[in-house]
Amino acid sequence: MAGANDDLTGGMAARAQALMPEVTRDLADLVRCASVSLPGHPEAPVRAAAERTLALLKKYGLSSARFMEIPGGYPAVYAEIPAPPGAPTVLLYAHYDVQPAKPEDGWATDPFVPVEKDSRLFGRGTADDKSGILIIAAALSLFSGHPPVGVKVVIEGEEETESHLDAYVAAHPGIFSCDAFVILDNGNLAVRQPALTTTLRGVVSCTVDVSTLDHPVHSGMFGGAAPDALVALIAILSTLHDPSGRVAVRGLAVSAQPESEYPEALYREGAGILPGTALTGTGPLGARLWSEPSVSVIGIDAASVAGSANILIPRARAKVSLRIAPDADPARELSLLMAHLRSAAPWGAKVEVTETGRSAGFVCPAGHPATAAAKAALAAAFHCPVREKGSGGSIPLLALLHAAAPEAGFVLIGAEDTACSRIHGTNESVDLGEVERCITGLALFFEGFSRRPQ
Incomplete structure (x- = not known):
């Protein structure tokens, strides 16, 4: 045979x-x-x-x-x-x-x-x-x-x-x-x-829209007390990860890891990670990539560097994408992400979070x-x-x-x-x-x- x-x-x-x-x-x-x-x-x-x-x-x-x-x-x-x-x-x-x-x-x-x-x-x-x-x-x-x-x-x-x-x-x-x-x-x-x-993994996404002022104002005359929407948005987005780079949204599901591990050298080469740059997260690399959630900011609407001026920005927006565990409920994971973003708003900034997609x-x-x-x-x-x-x-x-x-x-x-x-x-x-x-x-x-x- x-x-x-x-x-x-x-x-x-x-x-x-x-x-x-x-x-x-x-x-x-x-x-x-x-x-x-x-x-x-x-x-x-x-x-x-x-x-x-x-x-x-x-x-x-x-x-x-x-x-x-x-x-x-x-x-x-x-x-x-x-x-x-x-x-x-x-x-x-x-x-x-x-x-x-x-x-x-x-x-x-x-x-x-x-x-x-x-x-x-x-x-x-x-x-x-x-x-x-x-x-x-x-x-x-x-x-x-x-x-x-x-x-x-x-x-x-x-x-x-x-x-x-x-x-x-x-x-x-x-x-x-x-x-x-x-x-x-x-x-x-x-x-x-x-x-x-x-x-x-599945994926869910949403936009977070932050407003702090009803119009742009001079950053010298008003900066120091008036809140800037882009700074507020940055503060919100910074809460998505802990200091090690792990996702900090509480309650997200984690799945069992497949039998294979991902060799770190192979991963670094494939991802094009620059020399001296550390990987984010902790634990087995395969689990981080295949079984656990990961969150990314995939777009920001704000003033460009080329068009920047000395003003406080009244409104800024970002799109957040969350990869979810293979067997996680997309509705539940999206709800946890959106609640996290709302709760992280500093200085009483007005925050609107809107779903843009979900897939199991x-x-x-x-x-x-x-x-x-x-x-x-x-x-x-x-x-x-x-x-x-x-x-x-x-x-x-x-x-x-x-x-x-x-x-x-x-x-x-x-x-x-x-x-x-x-x-x-x-x-x-x-x-x-x-x-x-x-x-x-x-x-x-x-x-x-x-x-x-x-």
Whole structure:
């Protein structure tokens, strides 16, 4: 049996390797579409990416690929291959939209002109998440249109913005019924270190608006007694962390930590932490990033340095984002955050706190046959054991998919290595060897899951 498995792995790996020149060209072509889905960005590149995604799926053997029109949003690309008798069905997910990117933000090259260097392909969306599209297409092509499992493919166009797919899933759960979801929008901590992501933090956010004066006044004539709104806002925001950098909002939930730890040196390199700068918080690094809350100030409305004048500022506003534990109640966590901000106001300053969003985290169902099949497949493709880890980010869609197929397993994988991919940041890239290993691993998962225990 071991020999047969080795032959299967070797055969899949060889065929995936032979595909890589074509996969690399097609990924680069897709990256050239500046498919930023956020409001205010042009629609044409997003729709061009949708068209290219549709063409790619057809090219790699998914003849049923078509647009799934999503009311109010960009289309998803959908394809389906019926399951062989007695075989399970797997739904594969990725997205073709990307985060904004401008050369002046610090990119070494044009973010939408892909460049290959040192076995990595650089450009916005190379990792997050156009690599996921090519992994899906290439893995299925290894079976010449006849995989050993049923397949549904959903490639979204609004993952990076307010998604209209969420409402579509809730309204059409039957379309998304399956035995396992494979979400190709994740990755390993570092290349060649396979891991399954089993938990994701949720996120809630609010704005805090501080007013102290009914008009701006001269800072020399009135400063010293009249309260400045920006100083009051700074005082409020400074209470969000204790001296060590831990979140100081009382009562927030904490989850159990996944088995993996996050090596500090790898984390510092991936985050770009400057030499001599300490990490914030205390305790295991994996827990701080995956199981515990973290809070950030992601925007401030106040006078700019360039436009500053010697006045006391009457009003200032900030947006606060709180990542919450994977199994925490978003409504409860948001309520605690908002109450904290209100209570921290100094000098009787007028404070208005307004919710701007909430999204639950996710914990993958434990003990599912899909998890075991994925671990075995990735171990064979990467030639090393597979660990479980968490993710500090959020994918709100997962809870809706779980509601559509409550008995299905979840497998969260991909080529977005945390150490070097720099998703959402400058100089995003993907390791092409990692893409190849993920193609092999996904193909082996299809084989292994088709023989799941009944």
